[in-house]
Amino acid sequence: MGRDKDKKPVIPRLTRNPLKNILIIRRLRVKPAMTLKSTLIRVNNKKQSMQLIDGKAIADQVKQEIAEEVAAIKAKGGKTPHLAVIIVGHDGGSETYVAHKVKSCEQVGFKSTKICFEDNITEDELLAQIEMLNNDADVDGFIVQLPLPKHISEQKVIEAIDHRKDVDGFHPINVGRTSIGLSSFVSATPAGILELLKRYKIETSGKHCVVIGRSNIVGKPVASLMMQKGYPGDSTVTVCHSRTKNIKEICLQADIIIAAIGSPNFVKADMVKEGAVVIDVGTTRVPSTETKSGWKLTGDVDFAEVAPKCSFITPVPGGVGPMTICSLLKNTLLAGKKEIYE
Numbered sequence: 001m002g003r004d005k006d007k008k009p010v011i012p013r014l015t016r017n018p019l020k021n022i023l024i025i026r027r028l029r030v031k032p033a034m035t036l037k038s039t040l041i042r043v044n045n046k047k048q049s050m051q052l053i054d055g056k057a058i059a060d061q062v063k064q065e066i067a068e069e070v071a072a073i074k075a076k077g078g079k080t081p082h083l084a085v086i087i088v089g090h091d092g093g094s095e096t097y098v099a100h101k102v103k104s105c106e107q108v109g110f111k112s113t114k115i116c117f118e119d120n121i122t123e124d125e126l127l128a129q130i131e132m133l134n135n136d137a138d139v140d141g142f143i144v145q146l147p148l149p150k151h152i153s154e155q156k157v158i159e160a161i162d163h164r165k166d167v168d169g170f171h172p173i174n175v176g177r178t179s180i181g182l183s184s185f186v187s188a189t190p191a192g193i194l195e196l197l198k199r200y201k202i203e204t205s206g207k208h209c210v211v212i213g214r215s216n217i218v219g220k221p222v223a224s225l226m227m228q229k230g231y232p233g234d235s236t237v238t239v240c241h242s243r244t245k246n247i248k249e250i251c252l253q254a255d256i257i258i259a260a261i262g263s264p265n266f267v268k269a270d271m272v273k274e275g276a277v278v279i280d281v282g283t284t285r286v287p288s289t290e291t292k293s294g295w296k297l298t299g300d301v302d303f304a305e306v307a308p309k310c311s312f313i314t315p316v317p318g319g320v321g322p323m324t325i326c327s328l329l330k331n332t333l334l335a336g337k338k339e340i341y342e
């Protein structure tokens, strides 16, 4: 077999050079989903095919597409999309996420503004900052990184954000519109999961999708999206949570499992049927002697024992995580183009 057959196509990527303030084209190897190969693995001496869902590769593709669209908007003299991010305090995880968000904005040619507060900021001061961003015509969308210090009500903060600038998709208007199938800013992680299913052409119609976890940010919206009419959707959805009885038996009936419970290695091999699709949303920092930082990101799925049973599975890291920022960028682009709300 010729080696050329295995070569991945090279797709040009737009990137911003802040020094020259121009867009340059960098050539980067991006793996289109359809060329990603299955891995043949041996389970109990039987060969099975399992495909790893490469969230990083898909995220690179999506960013590439966004960068091209932004370049076209700018070439026509249109407005540069502008995302603002508020961060309160110095939570390590939040600082890392926000740094990635700002860097991603730069990669696709967006303008970004990071607004930092110490964790002794009062709720009123934070609400006043939100009001300023609501009224700032240059800011197309903004987010307040969660979690917030205990003395600030996250719900109050979410509801203070103008839903037309709520690119996180957390405001009750966006949540409600999403759940009845109206155009809306869909929250980032559920949107990223659906994009992965779509790009890997994973069948969802009539499939039994079991969502583990009922959070407002992931469990509830992803369950609602998987039952929507159309693709990806049309699934029969069961939501399990910490009080669910017979969780193992329910999971064993799943064609698709979406694990978003925040409990490292919760999903074990004896909970998964052969050939299932497993999407792991978990990103818990677990102490580790293997890394310099002293911790490693661990998913909700015991990957080593579950992967051999799956048709498709997302790794942690490198699965759902990279897609979350893409969804935020997509929402910001939609906000800039006024495609959801005038």
Ligand code: GUN
Binding pocket: 143, 144, 145, 146, 147, 168, 188, 189, 324
């Ligand atoms: N904290 C963890 N994930 C998120 C997210 O998607 N948005 C915000 N605002 N905070 C987060």
